[in-house]
Amino acid sequence: MGWLSITIIGYFFNSISIIIDKSLLNKQIPHPVVYTFYISILGLVAFLLAPFGLHLISVTNFIYSIISGFFFTWALLAMFSALLRSEASRVTPLIGSFSPLFILALSYFIVGERLSLLQVMAFVLIFLGSVLISYRRHYQDKHVKSIWLAILSAFLFALSYVIAKYVFDEIGFISGFVWARIGSFIAAIILLIPQDNRRVIKANFSHHGGGAAPLMIMGQVAGALSSILVNVAISLGSVTLVNALQGLNYAFLFFMVLILGKWHPEWLREELNKEIIIQKVIAIFLIIVGLYLIV
Numbered sequence: 001m002g003w004l005s006i007t008i009i010g011y012f013f014n015s016i017s018i019i020i021d022k023s024l025l026n027k028q029i030p031h032p033v034v035y036t037f038y039i040s041i042l043g044l045v046a047f048l049l050a051p052f053g054l055h056l057i058s059v060t061n062f063i064y065s066i067i068s069g070f071f072f073t074w075a076l077l078a079m080f081s082a083l084l085r086s087e088a089s090r091v092t093p094l095i096g097s098f099s100p101l102f103i104l105a106l107s108y109f110i111v112g113e114r115l116s117l118l119q120v121m122a123f124v125l126i127f128l129g130s131v132l133i134s135y136r137r138h139y140q141d142k143h144v145k146s147i148w149l150a151i152l153s154a155f156l157f158a159l160s161y162v163i164a165k166y167v168f169d170e171i172g173f174i175s176g177f178v179w180a181r182i183g184s185f186i187a188a189i190i191l192l193i194p195q196d197n198r199r200v201i202k203a204n205f206s207h208h209g210g211g212a213a214p215l216m217i218m219g220q221v222a223g224a225l226s227s228i229l230v231n232v233a234i235s236l237g238s239v240t241l242v243n244a245l246q247g248l249n250y251a252f253l254f255f256m257v258l259i260l261g262k263w264h265p266e267w268l269r270e271e272l273n274k275e276i277i278i279q280k281v282i283a284i285f286l287i288i289v290g291l292y293l294i295v
Contacts, residue, residue, distance in 0.1 A: 002236075002237075003232075003233040003236040003237030003242065004233075004237070004245075004294075006229050006230075006232055006233040006236070007229070007230065007233040007237075007242050007245050007248075008245070008248055009229055010225070010226045010227075010228075010229030010230040010232075010233060011226065011230070011245065011246060011248045011249040011252065012226075012248075012249075012252050013222045013223070013225045013226035013229065014222070014223070014226035014230070014249055015249050015252035015253045015256055016219075016222040016256075017219050017220075017222040017223035017226055018083075018092055018249075018253060019253070019256050019257070020215055020216075020218055020219030020222065031200045031201075032077055032080035032081040032083075032084055033077065033191055033197050033200060033201065034200060034201050035076075035080050036073060036076045036077040036080055036188070036191065037188050037191050037192075037197075037201055038216070039073075039076060039220065039223070040073045040076070040184040040185060040187060040188035040191075041185065041188050042220055043069075043181040043184045043185065044181055044182075044185055045224070046177060046178045046181045047178055047181070049174050049177070049178055050174075050178060052174055053172060053173075053174035053175060054174055054175050054178050054179075055171075055175055057171050057175055057179065061167055061170050061171050061176075062179060064163055064166060064167050064170075065164075065167050065175075065176055065179035065180045065182070065183065066179070066180070066182055066183035066186065067159075067163055067183060068159075068160050068161075068163040068164045068167060068176075068180045068183060069160070069179075069180035069181055069182060069183025069184040069185075069186075069187070070183035070184065070186060070187045071156045071157075071159045071160040071163070071183075072156075072157070072160040072180070072183070072184055072187075073183070073184045073187035073188060073191075074156050074187060075153045075154075075156035075157040075160060076153075077191075078149045078150070078152045078153035078156060079091070079095060079149075079150070079153040079157075081146075081149045082094075082095075082146040082147075082149035082150040082153060083146075085145055085146040085149070086146035090133075090146075091146060091150050092246075092249065092250065092253055093130045093131075093133040093250050093283075094130075094147060094150035094151065094154070095150050095151075095153050095154045095157065095246075096130050096154075096243075096246035096247065096249060096250065097127055097130030097131050097154075098150070098151050098154035098155070099154035099155075099157050099158050099161075099243055099246070100123065100126070100127065100158075100240060100243045100244040100246070101127065102154060102155050102158030102159075103158045103161060103162055103239060103240050103243045104123070104240050106158055106159065106162040107162050107165065107238075107239050107240050110162050110163070110165075110166055111162065111165050111166050111169065111239065113238055113239065113240055115238075115240060115241075118293055119241065119293075119294065121290075121293055122244070122290040122291070122292075122293035122294045123240070123241075123244055123290070124290075125286050125287070125289050125290030125293070126244050126245075126247045126286070126287050126290035126291070127244075128286055129247060129250075129283040129284065129285070129286030129287035129290065130246075130247060130250065130283070130287065132279060132280075132282065132283035132286065133250055133254075133279070133280050133283035133284065133287075158243075161234060161239055161243060162239055164176060164177075164180060164231060164234060164239075165234050165235070165239040167179075167180070168231075168234065168235035169235075172235075173231065173232055173235040176235075177228070177231050230242065241294060244290075244294075245291065245294070247284075247287030247288075247290060247291060248287075248291065250283070250284065250287065251284050251287065251288070254280050254284065258277075
């Protein structure tokens with residue numbers, strides 16, 4: 001299976017994870033710190049991959065792996081904070097549209113990636129489609145803040161993925177991915193330093209742990225599969241193009257919102273009307289054309 005097929009499957013699972021994340025943040029786990037903490041801690045499950053290729057690495061590569069995982073956790077915190085303040089189908093495209101721009105610049109200097117003219121054209125179409133799908137005429141204060149949080153998340157994800165690509169090229173996928181989870185674990189421990197964070201994590205575990213557990217496990221399984229597949233694709237192909245292909249994620253997310261919103265509107269709280277649906281369909285068309293140029 002090539003990197004493109006792996007990427008498509010990875011983003012499908014990511015869409016499922018985003019929907020569950022949003023429903024949990026709205027309904028059962030209202031604090032982004034709580035969700036980020038447990039995701040980062042559970043990331044240590046990646047050590048189950050150790051028998052399949054984990055090995056000792058140089059101090060330099062170990063530090064890079066730690067930094068990649070560290071930035072990933074803080075990117076999650078910014079993303080979940082944005083999701084709490086706005087719709088999933090707007091926050092996710094914002095992250096997906098800015099992250100490739102950051103990655104395009106960072107990968108040029110860090111891993112020396114270069115895109116062909118056709119790939120640049122595809123990149124531009126995907127970027128325009130991503131911006132259009134997240135555009136809204138009027139932003140409330142909470143939505144303005146969600147924009148900045150989404151952009152911050154995009155930058156941190158970009159740092160994490162580009163550094164991960166460098167590490168994968170140096171030491172292989174399994175070692176790079178597993179050691180990076182230590183960085184995420186360290187970031188999770190840092191989240192415990194503020195007393196308010198410790199209090200809200202403890203309170204949510206005691207009060208919501210049982211009810212949220214099944215849905216959270218489903219989200220974690222989908223998120224873990226997505227993370228592994230996307231990182232495998234990055235190790236095999238271009239980190240810039242793999243990240244730009246998040247456009248597929250928006251298409252999956254849009255149709256999931258249309259379906260689930262009818263049955264559980266209180267979960268997602270998405271703003272949908274005829275004008276917005278047309279806007280998103282046009283945006284998805286631009287993204288699909290961009291994907292066609294890449295293929």
